[in-house]
Amino acid sequence: MPPAAGTGSLTAAQWFTALSAWEVMALGLVFFSLLYVGGGVLMGALTSGLARLGRGHTLDERPLTRAQLHAEWRQSFHSILIFGTGMIVPWGFVQVGWAQFAEQAGALRMALEVAVLMIWNDVHFWINHRLLHTRALMRFHRDHHRSVRTTPWSTYSFHPVEALMLGNVILLPMVVHDFHFWSLAAVPVLSLLLNVVGHSNYEFFPSVSDTHPLAASRRHHLHHHRPQGNFGFALAFMDRLMHTSAASRSDTRHRVP
Template sequence: MNEYDFTDPLTFLALTGLMFLMVVFRYTLVAGIFYVIFYIIDPKSFRNRKVHKPTKDKKQYRREILWSTLTSLFFAVAGAGMVVLWQKGYTAIYEDVNDYGWWWLPVSFLIAALIHETYYYWLHRWMHKPQVYRLIHKVHHDSHITSPWTSFSFHPGEGILQSVIIPVVILFLPMHYWTIVTLLTFMTLTSAINHSNVEIYPKGFHKHWLGKWMIGATHHSLHHTQYRFNFGLYFTFWDKWMNTESDKYPKDFERHTNSSNS
């Protein structure tokens, strides 16, 4: 960490460029795998699990990839900023697992994910206020029928708002750097799952002790069609507590998982 001074403008620019390549690679890899499997290699096997008939609008895919690439730039700047804060000793990031013990790795991951969930839920509801929605959130909802490429398809304003939470969390929550990487990968993976337009979870999962708290494609697709429900990111608990979970969700989930290929 002390080998380079990341506050140097050129070094920071190089770090941001590296972060950008990493974020774009992760997004392209995860979204690409889902898209290739669900829509190219074996679309028939997932036909009954598709939440909506997939869009044939190639312009939408190109637009989603363009917005997602721009969002990746903001995520990269945030990531580079985290490294600078870490180097200067302003964060709670640590390198030796033994500093907090192995048990703290999953606990810190869960705490960070719950903080992120809470931040996103209330941010998301705020972005659905009419004036804010038209200004920054409409870009994401232009994808009425989502695809894996929709994952990071945000207006720059929304991209910035979404990029700031993890840098804030690491200021006070002790996290091993590999836990942070795992959380960011989890974010990319779940975003691709939720926007894939294919329900990957098994029959009855929405009633399972774990599954009833997890968001999937059926749950999030209802947000893109109903707008006023299902605001969560990873988990359903805020939607349940605030009575913003769509009452269509159980029936829709059962319909998409009751086919013979489920």
């Protein structure tokens, strides 16, 4: 294995590129496992703490079944296998010369790159999510919608086909532009954080509108209850543009009868 980034003259991009295929896949499995477990634990702690303080409220108060949690963990394990071993694809793009990392990038350029990538992430997600709701592909998306009451552990709870569709988000950008290594690395981290918010089953900002950037958890909660709309990811612009928004009623909470 090459020297760790920062211990010699290698940059993070050079270190990553110099890894073997097996090392890349092992790194990917550790990386996505830590993201998933860390995101789930932290979101659970955050929502529990806010509930104790009386800030916001739970969206769906029905009891959570052990069967749902077990299914989410099992399906998420398969997704982590796909996402983790799939890191060999962008690594391979660099190896064969289809893409390369920018050698130098200032803070402003990196911030702009991350912003563009996250906007593309929303577009990519809307396209694939909308396709998964077609008659031809819905059978691959039903696994995710079995989490009627979402949890932070629903975040990676996908059929393998869905995981493959959603996991290729950085490949096209890599081909059309030389991004800095850390700009690309930020995408799965920010995506997981925003996705875990969307599946948190918690209303953080009850007073904002459905289309507000801070209403992501409410929008995705509505999607799990009314799957005909709200196909977007963290933002609402694709649903507004494509007229696929699912308007909420006056109270979005699903209380126990």
